Amino acid sequence: MTYNKKVILSKQLPSPSKWRYWDFVYPNDHNPIEEDWYRTLPDDVRDLFDTLLKVNQKTERPKQWTGFRRFLRGGDLQKYGVWELEFKGEDGLARRLMGVFDGAKTAIFLIGCYHKGGNYTPTDALETAARRASLHFQKKAKLRERKVKEDF
């Protein structure tokens, strides 16, 4: 018996089931997310941040992500769709992580910072986020995947 097999290729690739996170990395391999921010966090804030990534990777719509605050407005921030996550550790500091989406369920982290009374620390956090977003979309930067930890 002969079977005629017909293969139909879908025009659209299926959406991945989970979000993947990437750190912005400079061409010289400096990873500002890991080296300048994540490693400086107290244990409890790291635990909270890792849990946040774990929960949000399974949440389809980023606007429903836990801790998702907003898309930032104005200039390049708006142009590149820079958004911010917010969360607070036991030290009471309101932390923000800015990033952009690029591709199916792909989030790129640009900068981690503090926020108090309408001011960011470092004070040029917004400009840095815009500059890094620009470098990323011009393909002048590297990325390093931030794996979600099943354990701490």
Added chain:
Amino acid sequence: MSERSKRISKLLESAASRASYIRAKLNVLIPSQIRALRLKRDNMTQKQLAELADMAQPRISKMERPGEEAFNIDTLIRLAAAFKVGLKVEFVPFSEMLAWENGYSQDAFNPTPIEQDNRFLTPAPAVVRAAFPSTWDEYAQLQRTFRQQVRLCYTRYTELANSGNILTGIAGAPAGLTVPVSGIVTYVRGSEPTPQLTEIQVTPRFRFQNIATAVQPVNQLQH
């Protein structure tokens, strides 16, 4: 010493570290559950939830921000009541807490509100009529269905042998209670089931296992 080993040492040695670790998890998982219920299940605004929970809208906003709110039990109770769900607070091993976190999905989190919670509104009655099939085929079918749902207790009830059958298995009944109970009766092949026997008295000396899940109305067994 690896980073992980250092963390484990801290968690083993210090109650403050353990508290921080637990807090970090709950500070994400509680806001996430609130967002899941408000946005996905109930499609509510923060203002609407605030009215239901008798709170101010900024408080809801604060509770949805990870790490912002130090939740107390009463706050959680008020939220649970507003969402029309129950609340379970349980001390568990760390491994179980981690497994809960790993398995949790905000999109899939969808507890049934009370008005649709049939298991709560119409629970299986404590006294259930037994399923007494009249043919072996019917019996075999029921047993197959039943096996999927409960763990049968293979205990011999010789006291009931005078009913004409030797009963080798029964499921259902609170342990140690003298209540009429139910279940599928495993008959010894060769003796036909007795349709008129519809209730079995269980005396306290019989001990049953997995009782709660075993009590199933007959009409549910066949689903």
